[in-house]
Amino acid sequence: MTAAVATTGLGRRYRRKWALRDCTLAIEPGSITGLVGPNGAGKTTLLHLLAGMGHQTEGEVTIGGMAPTDRRALAAIGFVAQHAPVYPNLSVADHLRLGARLNPRWDAALAEDRISRLGLDAHQAAGKLSGGERAQLALTICLAKRPELILLDEPVASLDPLARREFLAALMETIADTGATAILSSHLVADVERVCDHVVVIAGGRVHLTGGIDELLAAHRRIVLPDDGRVLPSTCEVIQDRVRGRQRECLVRDWPTFAAADVSASDLSLEDLLLAYMRDDRTSERALDVVA
Amino acid sequence: MIWLGWRQLRAQFVAAVVLVAVYVVLLVVEAPHIGANATDVLDLVDRTQRNLYQAGIVLLAVVAPLIGAFWGAPTVARELELGTQRLVWSQSVTRRRWLTTKLLIGSVAAASIVGTLSLATTRWAVDIDGATASHSGSLPNRLTPIAFAMRGVVPVGYAVFAFVLGVLVGMLARRVLPAMAITIAIVAATQVAFPILVRPKLIAHTTAIVAVSDATFDGMNLSSAGVHLSVHLDNRGAWIIEDQTINAHGNASDLPTSFTDCIPAPDGAGRAPGGGSPAPGGAKVGRAALSACFAELTRLGYRQRVEYVSASSFWALQWRELAIYLLAAAVLAFACLRRVNRL
Numbered sequence: 001m002t003a004a005v006a007t008t009g010l011g012r013r014y015r016r017k018w019a020l021r022d023c024t025l026a027i028e029p030g031s032i033t034g035l036v037g038p039n040g041a042g043k044t045t046l047l048h049l050l051a052g053m054g055h056q057t058e059g060e061v062t063i064g065g066m067a068p069t070d071r072r073a074l075a076a077i078g079f080v081a082q083h084a085p086v087y088p089n090l091s092v093a094d095h096l097r098l099g100a101r102l103n104p105r106w107d108a109a110l111a112e113d114r115i116s117r118l119g120l121d122a123h124q125a126a127g128k129l130s131g132g133e134r135a136q137l138a139l140t141i142c143l144a145k146r147p148e149l150i151l152l153d154e155p156v157a158s159l160d161p162l163a164r165r166e167f168l169a170a171l172m173e174t175i176a177d178t179g180a181t182a183i184l185s186s187h188l189v190a191d192v193e194r195v196c197d198h199v200v201v202i203a204g205g206r207v208h209l210t211g212g213i214d215e216l217l218a219a220h221r222r223i224v225l226p227d228d229g230r231v232l233p234s235t236c237e238v239i240q241d242r243v244r245g246r247q248r249e250c251l252v253r254d255w256p257t258f259a260a261a262d263v264s265a266s267d268l269s270l271e272d273l274l275l276a277y278m279r280d281d282r283t284s285e286r287a288l289d290v291v292a
Numbered sequence: 293m294i295w296l297g298w299r300q301l302r303a304q305f306v307a308a309v310v311l312v313a314v315y316v317v318l319l320v321v322e323a324p325h326i327g328a329n330a331t332d333v334l335d336l337v338d339r340t341q342r343n344l345y346q347a348g349i350v351l352l353a354v355v356a357p358l359i360g361a362f363w364g365a366p367t368v369a370r371e372l373e374l375g376t377q378r379l380v381w382s383q384s385v386t387r388r389r390w391l392t393t394k395l396l397i398g399s400v401a402a403a404s405i406v407g408t409l410s411l412a413t414t415r416w417a418v419d420i421d422g423a424t425a426s427h428s429g430s431l432p433n434r435l436t437p438i439a440f441a442m443r444g445v446v447p448v449g450y451a452v453f454a455f456v457l458g459v460l461v462g463m464l465a466r467r468v469l470p471a472m473a474i475t476i477a478i479v480a481a482t483q484v485a486f487p488i489l490v491r492p493k494l495i496a497h498t499t500a501i502v503a504v505s506d507a508t509f510d511g512m513n514l515s516s517a518g519v520h521l522s523v524h525l526d527n528r529g530a531w532i533i534e535d536q537t538i539n540a541h542g543n544a545s546d547l548p549t550s551f552t553d554c555i556p557a558p559d560g561a562g563r564a565p566g567g568g569s570p571a572p573g574g575a576k577v578g579r580a581a582l583s584a585c586f587a588e589l590t591r592l593g594y595r596q597r598v599e600y601v602s603a604s605s606f607w608a609l610q611w612r613e614l615a616i617y618l619l620a621a622a623v624l625a626f627a628c629l630r631r632v633n634r635l
Contacts, residue, residue, distance in 0.1 A: 051382055052381075053381065053382070069387075069633070074382075075384035077382065079378070081375060081379070085374055085375035086376065087300075087374070087379070088374070098296050098380075101295045102380070102383035102384055103384045104384055105384075138379065141379070145384070
C-alpha cells in the first residue's frame with residue numbers, strides 16, 4: 001500500500017514570518033525520504049501540513065489525491081509528532097486500546113508483539129516511561145494503524161545511539177513489510193544515510209534540494225583547482241565556492257567529465273553534500289556570478 | 293471514541309459521584325419530617341437541617357462554574373498543552389467526531405451529576421422551601437433568585453452550558469489555568485446577571501394592589517433614602533419583582549410625612565422627636581401604634597402596588613430557562629466544532 005504525496009507552492013505563515021514558502025514536492029510512493037535541515041528550517045511545519053495537523057497559508061497539499069484532513073486520508077496517514085506525545089495518565093495498554101478503538105485497520109498482533117519485544121510493562125502509566133520508551137510506544141501506535149504514509153518528526157531525537165539503531169532497523173523492517181511511504185525528519189545526516197533512499201533539504205523555510213540519494217551523490221563532485229580566476233563550465237551548477245590559500249574548492253552539480261592536469265574531481269560524502277545545501281545564504285544568483 | 297472520551301473523564305466523574313453520594317446520604321439522614329398540616333414549618337427544622345438547606349443552595353450555585361472549569365476547560369486545552377492532540381488527531385477519527393463525542397460525554401456526565409444533585413435537593417427541600425415563621429425568620433422560596441436556579445431542571449442547563457463554555461474557552465485560551473479562571477468568571481457573571489436582566493422577562497407578571505394593614509404588612513426598610521414598605525401576598529411562594537407605594541392617583545410615590553412621623557422608632561434607636569419612645573413591653577404596643585398608622589395611610593388613598601410572578605409559574609419558568617441554557621450550550625458547541633478545524 002502506498003500513497004502519493006504532492007505539494008504545490010505550499011506555504012505557511014505564522015504572523016509575519018513564513019515558516020515554509022513555495023514548497024513544491026512530489027514524494028515517490030514507496031520511498032523513504034529523509035527531511036533534513038537546521039533547527040527552525042520548516043521541517044516540522046511541513047510534516048504538520050502533510051499530516052493534516054496545520055493549515056497552509058497558500059498552496060496545496062494532497063495525500064493520494066485527497067486533502068490530509070479528509071477522513072480517508074486520515075486513516076492512511078501514520079504520524080508521530082516531535083517528542084512523541086502520549087497521555088501521561090493512560091497506561092501503555094490504554095494507548096493500544098485507544099489505537100484499536102480509533103482505527104479500523106488496527107493490527108493488534110503487531111502492537112502487542114512490539115510492546116512485548118520492547119519489554120514495556122502494559123500497566124505502566126505512559127507518563128512514567130522514558131523518552132525512548134515513549135517514542136517506541138508512539139511509533140507502535142503509528143505502525144499498528146497500518147498506514148500507507150508514515151510521517152515521523154525527529155523520531156530518534158530522544159534515543160540513545162543503540163536504541164536509535166534498533167529503532168531505525170525496526171522501522172525499516174515494517175516499512176519493507178508493508179511497502180508504505182515514509183518521510184522522517186532529522187537533523188542528523190547519519191540517521192538519514194542509514195535508512196533513507198530519498199532526501200529533501202529544507203532551510204529557511206524553503207526547499208533547497210530534493211532527490212534520490214544515489215542520484216544526488218552521483219551528480220555532485222568536489223572540484224579542486226588553482227585559484228586563478230578561471231571560469232567553470234557553464235553546464236554545471238556551483239553549489240559552494242571557497243578559496244583556501246592558492247587552491248579553490250568548489251562543490252558542483254553535473255560536472256562534465258573532462259580531464260585537466262591541475263583540476264581534480266572527487267566524490268562527496270552525503271554529509272558534505274547535505275551541509276552544503278543546508279546553508280541558508282546559498283542562492284542560485286551567487287552560483288551564476290561565479291560561472292559568469 | 294466513546295471509550296476514550298469516557299476513559300479520560302472517568303476519574304473526575306467517579307470523584308463527583310462519590311461527593312454526590314455523600315450529599316444524598318446526608319439529605320436522607322437529615323430529612324425534615326413535616327406533617328401536611330404543620331403550621332409553623334420552620335420551627336420543625338433543626339440547626340443541622342437549616343445548614344444543610346443553605347449548603348444545598350451553595351452547592352448547586354458552585355457546581356456549574358466548577359464543572360466548567362474542571363471538566364470543560366481542560367477538555368481541549370490540556371491536549372494542546374501536552375501536545376497529545378497530535379496523537380489523537382492522527383488516528384482515523386476526524387477532529388469533529390472526536391470533539392462531538394467529548395462534548396456529548398461531558399454534557400451527559402455533567403447533566404447526570406447535577407441532575408441528581410438538584411433532584412435530591414428539590415425533593416428534600418419541597419416542604420421547607422419558602423417557609424416562614426413568626427420568630428425564627430424565613431427561608432427563601434424556590435422562585436426567588438437565590439434559590440430558583442438551585443431547584444428543578446434549571447441546574448442541568450447551567451451545568452451543560454458551563455461545560456461547553458469551558459471547552460470553547462479552553463480552545464481559545466489554549467492553556468488550562470487561564471481557561472479555568474475565565475470560565476469561572478463568565479459562568480459566575482451569568483449566574484448573577486441572568487436573574488436580574490433576563491429571567492423577569494421570561495414570564496408574565498401579575499400586579500396586585502394591596503392596602504397596607506396589620507394582616508398584609510411584611511416589613512419596613514428604613515434607610516437614608518426614606519422608608520420603604522413591603523407587604524405579603526395571598527400567593528405564597530411568589531417571586532416579588534417590585535413592591536412600591538402608590539398614592540391616591542395611582543402614581544408611584546414616597547410615603548407621606550404623616551406616616552413617617554406616625555411610626556414608632558425602632559427599639560433603642562431613639563428616633564427623631566415627635567415619634568416618641570416606644571413604651572416598655574414592646575412589640576405589641578409598637579404593633580398597635582403601627583396599625584393606626586396603616587389605617588391612616590389607607591384612608592389617604594395610599595396602597596402598595598406589587599408586581600410578582602405567581603408561584604404556579606415555577607415549572608413554566610424552569611423549562612423556559614432550561615431551554616435557553618441548552619440552546620446557548622448548543623450554539624457554543626457549534627462554535628467549538630467550527631473552531632476545532634482551525635487549531
